[in-house]
Amino acid sequence: MSNKSYYIMSCSQLKRTSSIKKKTLIWIIVIWILITLINFYYTNFFILAFIWLGMSLIFGIVALFQIVKLISERKNLTKFRVLKVIVFILLFILTFHRKIPNGIIEKTDWTILKNKRTEIVQQIKRNEIKGKGISGNGIFELPFEFPIVSNGGNDVWVYKNKENNSVTVQFWVFRNFFDSPSTLFVYSDDKGRIADLEQKLKENPKNNWKLDKNWYRIYGGF
Structure with a gap:
């Protein structure tokens, strides 16, 4: 060779x-x-x-x-x-x-699935998606597994205020258990709940902010 x-x-x-x-x-x-x-x-x-x-x-x-x-x-x-x-x-x-990649995924997730979450809120308002409780409030299991709009099982927490016909819907972004705080996308057209959400923004603007009209990103409960 x-x-x-x-x-x-x-x-x-x-x-x-x-x-x-x-x-x-x-x-x-x-x-x-x-x-x-x-x-x-x-x-x-x-x-x-x-x-x-x-x-x-x-x-x-x-x-x-x-x-x-x-x-x-x-x-x-x-x-x-x-x-x-x-x-x-x-x-x-x-x-x-891990907050760096999680933050990127979270922002991308919100952008891609915003319309789907808005559609779910409208379906809840029209009683097309219902919870198991008699009061009509509490955990609502969504009738699909994909896309994932609420982490930890694709269920959402709903509060309907019958006095002013308003609704608040929580979607889990990161779901913790016991006393550990979770991260949420929250929709609300309830003036009282909106006031609470706006207060959360003032108290901790680093972890809480407004996403769109009636939509908030919240860390922990409110």
Whole structure:
């Protein structure tokens, strides 16, 4: 075999190996995105804490390993090594500070499903969706599982004020249990409830804000 042929084969093998590594990196990113979405919409709060800890440790260790490799290969550094360091550091940061990706998902979710949630509110007003309680208030189970408009089971909390024919509907964005605060999208055309919601905005504008007319993003109860 000539030196030229050997060189061409070596280059071809190197490109193939590099391609496999790049595909692996892409798959890691895709799997991370899928796990993040599943955690946001489906995962129980108690399990989520263990997943968050495990993923943070894994990406932290891998990122540290990649940094050590970067330093050891500094004299013969490749672009792909730098890319891996950047990717794993970002995945660690975004996993550890989960409010960042969750905030992006939440804003995207609101934009995409706003019309669907508005339609649900109108159906509740017309009594097309009903709760199990005699009073007509409380938890209402929505008659579909997808799309997910309220995390933790696609049910909503409803309060109908018969005195002024108004309604308040809570959609869970992140559903905690016991005394832990949940995150909500709240619709209300009840003046008394709106006053309470506006007060929440003043008390904690960092976590509470108005989304649209009669719509609010609320952290905790009100």
